[in-house]
Amino acid sequence: MPFDLTLTPAQQDLVARTHDFAENVVRPVAAEYDRNQEFPWPVLEEAAERGFYSPLFYRDLIGDPTGLSLPVFMEELFWGCAGIGLAIVMPALALSSIGQAATPEQMLRWAPECFGTPGDLKLAALAISEPQGGSDVRNLRTTARRDGDDWIIDGHKMWIGNGGIANVHVVNAVVDPELGHRGQGLFVVPGGTPGLELVRKLDKLGCRASHTAELRFNGCRIPGENLLGGEEKLARRFDRVREAQKNGGSGSKGSSTLGTFEQTRPMVAAQAIGIARAALEFATEYANEREAFGAPIIRNQGVSFPLADIAMQIDAARLLTWRAAWMAANGVDFRRGEGSMSKLAASEVAVRATEQAIQTCGGWGYISDNPVEKWYRDAKLYTIFEGTSEIQRVVIGQALGAAEGTPPLHVDLGPSGWSLDRTFGRGTPARTRAGQMLLSAKDKVPSPMLKLAMKVIAPPKK
Numbered sequence: 330m331p332f333d334l335t336l337t338p339a340q341q342d343l344v345a346r347t348h349d350f351a352e353n354v355v356r357p358v359a360a361e362y363d364r365n366q367e368f369p370w371p372v373l374e375e376a377a378e379r380g381f382y383s384p385l386f387y388r389d390l391i392g393d394p395t396g397l398s399l400p401v402f403m404e405e406l407f408w409g410c411a412g413i414g415l416a417i418v419m420p421a422l423a424l425s426s427i428g429q430a431a432t433p434e435q436m437l438r439w440a441p442e443c444f445g446t447p448g449d450l451k452l453a454a455l456a457i458s459e460p461q462g463g464s465d466v467r468n469l470r471t472t473a474r475r476d477g478d479d480w481i482i483d484g485h486k487m488w489i490g491n492g493g494i495a496n497v498h499v500v501n502a503v504v505d506p507e508l509g510h511r512g513q514g515l516f517v518v519p520g521g522t523p524g525l526e527l528v529r530k531l532d533k534l535g536c537r538a539s540h541t542a543e544l545r546f547n548g549c550r551i552p553g554e555n556l557l558g559g560e561e562k563l564a565r566r567f568d569r570v571r572e573a574q575k576n577g578g579s580g581s582k583g584s585s586t587l588g589t590f591e592q593t594r595p596m597v598a599a600q601a602i603g604i605a606r607a608a609l610e611f612a613t614e615y616a617n618e619r620e621a622f623g624a625p626i627i628r629n630q631g632v633s634f635p636l637a638d639i640a641m642q643i644d645a646a647r648l649l650t651w652r653a654a655w656m657a658a659n660g661v662d663f664r665r666g667e668g669s670m671s672k673l674a675a676s677e678v679a680v681r682a683t684e685q686a687i688q689t690c691g692g693w694g695y696i697s698d699n700p701v702e703k704w705y706r707d708a709k710l711y712t713i714f715e716g717t718s719e720i721q722r723v724v725i726g727q728a729l730g731a732a733e734g735t736p737p738l739h740v741d742l743g744p745s746g747w748s749l750d751r752t753f754g755r756g757t758p759a760r761t762r763a764g765q766m767l768l769s770a771k772d773k774v775p776s777p778m779l780k781l782a783m784k785v786i787a788p789p790k791k
């Protein structure tokens with residue numbers, strides 16, 4: 330499917346419904362949940378009632394071939410509040426990992442467990458990061474070992490969204506230490522499993538309505554079937570890695586954990602754009618109304634130019650995000666780090682936009698009477714989680730090196746549309762010659778005939 334910026338009627342409806350939820354349900358309570366650092370259960374219930382909290386909802390979004398349903402939903406929801414937004418979408422991150430690793434039977438078993446149903450909500454967590462390293466997934470130390478039919482998980486995880494309160498914890502752990510980071514498997518540890526310990530809920534700068542925790546796995550026993558993808562698939566993967574390592578290779582081009590992140594980055598980028606847009610809208614409105622020296626402050630270029638820059642950067646980030654989302658939906662490889670580009674651009678503009686919003690509002694921006702100081706604290710998370718800004722640059726830099734000499738994506742993608750365009754399309758020599766002949770004959774050919782001929786050589790309509 331070609332990349333298209335126009336939204337379908339269903340997507341426009343999704344935007345309108347999500348915006349209504351963000352404006353009328355999320356925003357009115359955002360400051361309170363932030364202040365109390367409390368998990369927003371009633372808002373999750375309302376999200377579930379409205380159809381925004383279910384595996385089927387995400388199946389629809391991910392299955393959309395235009396790729397745009399997921400980012401437009403994220404942008405509107407996070408425009409409301411990023412902390413509450415994270416509480417609502419956290420299970421989708423876990424579901425995305427399950428979707429990439431699980432067998433169809435496992436997907437059917439665990440997807441409903443990640444969300445529950447209205448009146449009986451459930452939560453899911455994706456537990457990758459560890460205290461000694463979030464960026465360096467090669468340095469993860471949590472282990473999984475076989476004991477009869479079961480697996481035993483031991484380890485320590487840090488900064489885990491919904492950690493310890495989730496019904497489903499998707500956990501990566503080292504199964505074969507000799508294979509380094511390629512010896513990892515992905516497991517489901519159900520909430521309440523003996524040995525799964527919520528060490529502490531973390532006290533955060535921003536996104537405080539979401540629950541983030543430190544976890545320990547002390548000899549956590551889980552059934553063999555909780556290994557996502559199954560044992561045979563894992564054994565085949567390990568055999569391939571061993572074979573490749575014997576031949577001096579690594580067995581794959583990159584870490585599977587990093588690959589998963591690359592796919593979910595546009596989703597996270599769209600969240601950051603939601604925060605940035607909220608800040609720009611607030612600052613612009615404020616600057617139009619606030620007067621200093623007898624005129625609205627927006628009349629000063631010192632105020633309007635930074636806002637103009639932010640507006641331009643938000644649109645640029647959104648275009649990168651929609652492109653990456655379209656690529657993910659259409660199976661186009663992120664060969665140039667396009668997922669990382671979207672996340673890097675969006676998270677950095679979110680920090681700049683919220684900072685500029687505070688500056689625009691002056692003293693009123695610095696106190697909690699207005700939401701911009703909260704948005705600033707929320708935005709900062711986006712340059713840290715799902716890969717820090719530096720790690721995004723590492724990914725893009727590596728892709729740049731690997732793709733050296735290849736043309737940009739739009740040249741690299743095959744043609745789409747009418748084959749006639751190739752010979753008589755825009756800017757072709759044949760078309761130019763025909764046009765020139767008609768122009769030179771314009772005084773000799775009667776006007777109705779000339780008009781007809783011009784119609785024939787007019788750009789082809791699709």
Ligand SMILES: Cc1cc2nc3c(=O)[nH]c(=O)nc-3n(C[C@H](O)[C@H](O)[C@H](O)COP(=O)(O)OP(=O)(O)OC[C@H]3O[C@@H](n4cnc5c(N)ncnc54)[C@H](O)[C@@H]3O)c2cc1C
Pocket residue numbers: 455456457458459460461462463464465487488489490491533536541710713714715716717718719720723
């Ligand atoms: C609120 C919150 C929620 C989170 N939620 C989750 C979650 O649900 N699940 C989960 O698994 N994790 C989660 N994380 C963890 C998050 O993904 C990590 O914090 C992040 O990946 C960074 O890891 P780190 O904190 O260990 O920093 P480090 O990896 O120690 O990095 C420290 C600094 O060094 C820089 N750096 C490291 N390596 C390089 C390099 N090669 N080149 C240049 N600079 C480098 C980093 O960019 C960073 O600035 C969350 C974190 C937070 C704060």
